[in-house]
Amino acid sequence: MATIRFTKMHGAGNDYIYVDTMKYPVENPEQLAIAWSRPHTGIGSDGLVLIGRSDIADFSMRIFNADGSEARMCGNASRCIGKYVYEAGLTTKTEITLETLSGIKVLQLHLTADNRVESVTVDMGPATDIHTVALGEGYDFTEGIAVSMGNPHLVLFTDNLAQIDLTEVGPRLEHHPLFPDRVNVEFAQMRPDGSIRMRVWERGSGITLACGTGACATATAAVFSGLTRGETAIVMDGGTLTIDRDPATGHVLMTGPAVRVFEGEIETD
Numbered sequence: 680m681a682t683i684r685f686t687k688m689h690g691a692g693n694d695y696i697y698v699d700t701m702k703y704p705v706e707n708p709e710q711l712a713i714a715w716s717r718p719h720t721g722i723g724s725d726g727l728v729l730i731g732r733s734d735i736a737d738f739s740m741r742i743f744n745a746d747g748s749e750a751r752m753c754g755n756a757s758r759c760i761g762k763y764v765y766e767a768g769l770t771t772k773t774e775i776t777l778e779t780l781s782g783i784k785v786l787q788l789h790l791t792a793d794n795r796v797e798s799v800t801v802d803m804g805p806a807t808d809i810h811t812v813a814l815g816e817g818y819d820f821t822e823g824i825a826v827s828m829g830n831p832h833l834v835l836f837t838d839n840l841a842q843i844d845l846t847e848v849g850p851r852l853e854h855h856p857l858f859p860d861r862v863n864v865e866f867a868q869m870r871p872d873g874s875i876r877m878r879v880w881e882r883g884s885g886i887t888l889a890c891g892t893g894a895c896a897t898a899t900a901a902v903f904s905g906l907t908r909g910e911t912a913i914v915m916d917g918g919t920l921t922i923d924r925d926p927a928t929g930h931v932l933m934t935g936p937a938v939r940v941f942e943g944e945i946e947t948d
């Protein structure tokens with residue numbers, strides 16, 4: 680039996696359990712992500728995030744969805760890790776490099792007057808593999824836009840977001856045959872002020888209140904479709920992220936909040 684200390688954090692409502700594996704090694708993250716994410720019998724979360732040492736960056740991140748599957752990248756968790764490591768005194772840097780399965784990301788911390796991390800900008804790298812996909816028969820949408828942010832996304836623009844039944848169409852599209860590794864699905868509606876309202880069905884976690892890589896994919900798909908140019912606010916159920924593009928590198932820049940909810944300890948067998 681081992682006792683593991685964890686921190687529950689959220690970014691725009693996308694909530695994960697964070698464990699510092701430099702202090703508390705975790706041997707079976709896939710099983711623990713499933714057990715701990717359950718709302719009634721576990722801690723309750725969208726998944727599990729492991730913060731670790733890295734030989735090539737300041738820290739490393741591993742992210743497991745609520746179904747135990749490992750993802751290559753998570754935007755909201757990367758911001759929360761910036762807050763975690765700075766406020767825990769693990770670094771004094773305000774520019775932090777983070778090793779992920781989709782490469783090294785650079786986090787820029789934005790501090791309050793009393794030295795807390797209020798928000799974080801993450802250089803998410805380039806969006807890649809952007810293309811229109813035909814969904815085929817049996818779907819209300821004829822086509823969507825596929826975008827990779829290190830992890831796969833399918834963005835669908837609609838004029839009536841309120842009418843989308845995420846619990847019905849989300850899982851069907853997550854398992855669409857075009858995406859053998861499954862896909863994160865974003866439904867998006869342009870708003871008169873140029874911002875985008877978006878709701879997400881996440882691969883491996885279902886409906887979440889926000890998705891950082893999904894917000895980047897949505898902003899990228901909007902530019903690809905000629906709907907927006909430049910900085911875009913992506914308004915999700917749990918909060919808003921600002922997505923921009925670095926003109927020098929073409930990289931996607933994501934800015935948003937990171938919030939610590941509570942700490943606790945949990946026993947493993």
Ligand SMILES: N[C@@H](CCC[C@H](N)C(=O)O)C(=O)O
Nearest residue numbers: 750753754755830890891892
């Ligand atoms: N919520 C995340 C993405 C988490 C991983 C995703 N569900 C996947 O399987 O690719 C974010 O904020 O980016």
